[in-house]
Amino acid sequence: MFNRRTATKVKDGRVQRKNRHRPTGHDGYVLDRESPGRGFHHVITKRDLQVFIDIIPDWQRLSERLERIVLASHSQDDGAYEFYHREETGAIFLHAWPDDLWREFVTSYFDAHQEIFERLGVSYERFERQITCRFTEAQACAFMLLHIFMHELGHHYDRTHQKHIGSTKGEDYAEKFATIRFEQLFPAYVRVFGNPARAD
Numbered sequence: 001m002f003n004r005r006t007a008t009k010v011k012d013g014r015v016q017r018k019n020r021h022r023p024t025g026h027d028g029y030v031l032d033r034e035s036p037g038r039g040f041h042h043v044i045t046k047r048d049l050q051v052f053i054d055i056i057p058d059w060q061r062l063s064e065r066l067e068r069i070v071l072a073s074h075s076q077d078d079g080a081y082e083f084y085h086r087e088e089t090g091a092i093f094l095h096a097w098p099d100d101l102w103r104e105f106v107t108s109y110f111d112a113h114q115e116i117f118e119r120l121g122v123s124y125e126r127f128e129r130q131i132t133c134r135f136t137e138a139q140a141c142a143f144m145l146l147h148i149f150m151h152e153l154g155h156h157y158d159r160t161h162q163k164h165i166g167s168t169k170g171e172d173y174a175e176k177f178a179t180i181r182f183e184q185l186f187p188a189y190v191r192v193f194g195n196p197a198r199a200d
Contacts, residue, residue: 030068036096040074043097043140048193052145055188056181062153065090065160072096089159092152094144101135112175116147116182121197142196146189150178 031046049069053059067090074096097103110117110124110131117124117133120142124133135143154177158170 029063029066031071032068033071034073036071037074039099040096041099042071042094043101043137044071044094044144046071048141048145049094049149051192052149052189055185055192057184062157066156067091070094074098090156092149092156094149094152097135097140097144101137101140103133103135104130105133106130113147116143116179119182119186119197120146121195136196138194138196142189142193146182146185147178150181150185151175154178 031049033042033046036042049071053063056062069092072093072095105113107126107130110133120139122133122135122139122143124131151174154174157177158173
């Protein structure tokens, strides 16, 4: 029998971080988590992400040269653009959401994604210049994994397989990439995570 040391070590007058603060390695990439920021929280966990990755059939091919995935702090941008704020070759950033999970979208963004929102059972209300969506935790998790993460994975695949510098296919490619895979992955997602449209 032995007593496990739980106190942090002090070195040169500074408290040292414990191992749990180190990024988590998974299949060759690093999975890290930033503090979400006051009034925000991460709608997915590291475990959610790892479980979701396991249901992506062509993950090994799509994730070639992926170095890290970061559950990042909230973005300073407003609306849909805060989903796609930070770009870095070899990295994917997934930003924290406001605690109340209410999101406002310009009409053009909402209309382009309306089928996804309705498939997830997201409640929404239309106003003159914007649409307000009221996500549940389950719906926010599903949207982050099935659409935002796949959109960013599309950008990663595009950037790492370009033939010439600056020749990426951009937003249209990433959106098509995510939309196609939403349909492919949704049945498996429901089996593993449950149906977000029916969650309490």
